[in-house]
Amino acid sequence: MKRYRFWGGTFLVLILTFLLAACSLLPEKQVHYQRFNNGTDTRLTYYARQDKVTRQETKNTILYSALGAVDKESAQQVLDPISKKFQGIKGLSQKITYKKTYAEEKLTIDYSKVNLDDVRHLPGMRYTSGTESNNISLKKSETLVKRHNFVKVTDNKFRNFSKKELTQAPYSIKDFNNIKLASSTIDTNATTVDELTKELGRPDRTQKTQGTSGMERGMYLWYLSPNKLAYLSVSTSGNQVLTKTLTRYGTSRKNISSAIFDSLENGTEYSAVITALGEPTRATAFRSRTTSYATLTYRNRASKKDYIFYFTNDKLISKRESNY
Known part of the structure; x- marks a missing residue:
């Protein structure tokens, strides 16, 4: 039976972003980050043109044991009330899929469509005060996620849960x-x-x-x-x-x-x-x-x-x- 030490934060990943005026017609690039600890695998991808982030995708895998839950039903009672707050917002999509011993979440924000006033107060969202436009600085976003223990990933070399970790049932x-x-x-x-x-x-x-x-x-x-x-x-x-x-x-x-x-x-x-x-x-x-x-x-x-x-x-x- 594997146990996990305490960590601060919620299951829905911190959306760490900064707003700056910048725009470019250069081809869109992708930058990947990962935070892997305490029974949670969080993968963050920025899509950007030059320094301007156009959209952002977050994928989470969280073991039920990391929530203190023992099965799908108890995990749903923890996560569904949070997930509900992310629904029905233009430019934002969020979905949780429940497996036998873990849950998977996918959250996408399209900054060309989303109204920041609709998302800035959602759980885990972080934006600079006084923001008036959807101009997200890639450079400053990267600096901030690194402060929160995210590691840059290249060549798709993400760390993965072992088969045992994904299939091991929580303490029952x-x-x-x-x-x-x-x-x-x-x-x-x-x-x-x-x-x-x-x-x-x-x-x-x-x-x-x-x-x-x-x-x-x-x-x-x-x-x-x-x-x-x-x-x-x-x-x-x-x-x-x-x-x-x-x-x-x-x-x-x-x-x-x-x-x-x-x-x-x-x-x-x-x-x-x-x-x-x-x-x-x-x-x-x-x-x-x-x-x-x-x-x-x-x-x-x-x-x-x-x-x-x-x-x-x-x-x-x-x-x-x-x-x-």
Whole structure:
């Protein structure tokens, strides 16, 4: 399971442009830039005559794990509201295509047709103040994108995601359920911090204290997305995992409603709820001797509601619906 470090910025690439008066009848040339990091591949192409940019094309490939999303549906709930703001603008076209584990975006701006007043306030747009015309300086645009870690590309030598990176599924509830919890401080069958570190890498946060019994207690956290909206945290006694929490605020479900919520009755199996509703927004679990306790939280952004299910020994015992 590959993880990505935090990075600032949104999925829709920063459209970094400057406006200057310049015009030429010289043949149109292409200049390419790329920024490749944190689960996102951004490719920017300027089409220009001399120093005047005539149009601009951006292609993005972003792994769902970089959004803190686990599938197409949860990625759509993150990206579609942003994409909607780019629709219906003359001289600008933008489209997102959703794959199984990643999304592709293409955005094109034709500066001979677009009205800058229609686009300057869109997410990620950057224009100099006081602009009155669609004259974009290629030279100054290149200077600015380089400041934002874009690298110039020649001979089409772009960096690419590996096949494994494009097909590897984000950390899922199945992975979470595979973490075995200790029933007591002397349980030797539980998952260890060393095993999680081997799978996820070095923890992003670690806190250790000495327990009253002399056994070391620990808290460990791994970020599962660069925006830190998805993370796994565990508490330990010695090296054994006692409790676990999976949080992914980028994961939201459209298919859950009050009617579906009401149909899931007490006694329903933990696995049956997941089968019915899919990946949860949040999951927690701990054990006390022979009894296990768990919660599953599902968020619906459209209705702005959380649906929370409580389990004992993998059986639903209660549930709660609330606004957030």
